[in-house]
Amino acid sequence: MKKTEILIVGHGLAGSLMAWELQQAGIDFMVMNAPQIPRSSDVAGGLFNPLMFRKLRLAQMVEDLWPVMQATYTAIEKHYGIKLMHHILSAKMVYDKELVEWEQGHEKKTAPYIHALIKGASVKGLKNVTALGFISSSGYLDIVKWLEISKKGxxxxxxxxxxxxxxxxxxxxxxxxxxxxxxxxxxxIFCEGAAVIKNPWFQADWLTPNKGELLEIQAPDLDEKYILRDEVFILPLGHHRFKVGATYSHDPVDTLPSEDGRKELKAKLDKMISVSYKITQHYAGVRPAIKDRMPVLGPHVNRENLFIFNGLGSRGVVLAPYCAKALVKSLLSNNEPIPAFVNVRRFAQLPHPIVY
Ligand SMILES: Cc1cc2nc3c(=O)[nH]c(=O)nc-3n(C[C@H](O)[C@H](O)[C@H](O)COP(=O)(O)OP(=O)(O)OC[C@H]3O[C@@H](n4cnc5c(N)ncnc54)[C@H](O)[C@@H]3O)c2cc1C
Structure with missing residues (x-):
């Protein structure tokens, strides 16, 4: 019989960062992961971005999440001597109807993140548009590389x-x-991603997983300096390869790349770029989402030795470091309250059946 203080179940972004924080705190732990259960972290774009675009505003809780994200991944990079964070400016296509909002963005909380708003700016291979909004503090995390390094250690x-x-x-x-x-x-600590839906300890109606699909393309004549953004993102990976994503759907919620998903991504991509490309890969995964779009963290309401760390939704890269740190802090300090916006207890009125 193997003995451990804490067993982490799941080795995606949540479980791997939990392991990192427990290791930093010197707490005894083991990680268990089932390779046959699909992992959202394997198909994610890995993007981090401080702004929301549908209506220009700061992403939720950016001021709290950003410093922890930067510090954590930088510490990991230093510890293992690897590069995981790739900082790349994003270029958002801004149309006539959005221009005033973007011009005003310079005077609001979004200002520190708007590097420039340039009317008539052009980027190689991108269709002409009224303006381009360049966003700083954006980029992507090489999640697959991190999970490999973490597992090896x-x-x-x-x-x-x-x-x-x-x-x-x-x-x-x-x-x-x-x-x-x-x-x-x-x-x-259950870090099971969307598979939590089968966990009898944490069954509740706040779990709302959704499916996402993503393409990988080869586009020799498309600019590689920026993450291009409109209805989809186009993320440069080097050597003229790009990831294009992503779709959101609640029906069906499976991990199969679909013809509808491919058509949707292709149509949105064709609206953005004017150069030819070849689709080389097509991925699908399930985002572990929660109905208020914030993670859930903390002990089971009746069983204080069972914890959940889930609900990273579409922002796992930004949310996971903060959550892992908050949970370890709470464990070390004998259950110091977990911040309310990520605390599972915000749903305390919902049922948590006890299973024996
Ligand atoms: C198409 C797509 C694009 C995305 N793009 C981005 C993006 O650009 N930026 C971003 O921040 N996020 C993105 N995401 C979201 C991101 O993938 C998730 O937020 C994050 O990866 C979730 O991590 P997780 O560890 O909670 O879950 P997962 O990565 O799914 O890991 C859960 C792990 O638990 C294991 N497991 C489950 N049950 C058990 C069990 N009973 N026993 C043992 N092991 C078990 C599974 O095998 C799996 O390895 C995207 C998601 C999708 C689908």
């Missing part, structure tokens, strides 16, 4: 278990939990 230290936690085989006592008849832990 955990495997080397004997802290990684490849396998699925089977809920029916879980025995939960007051101070001990037995998992799959092979592991004994004092606490479990």
């Amino acid at each position: 955990l495997v080397e230290k004997g802290q990684f278990i490849e396998g699925e936690l089977v809920y029916a085989k879980m025995k939960n006592f007051k101070d001990k939990i037995f998992i799959n008849n092979t592991i004994e832990a004092s606490k479990i």
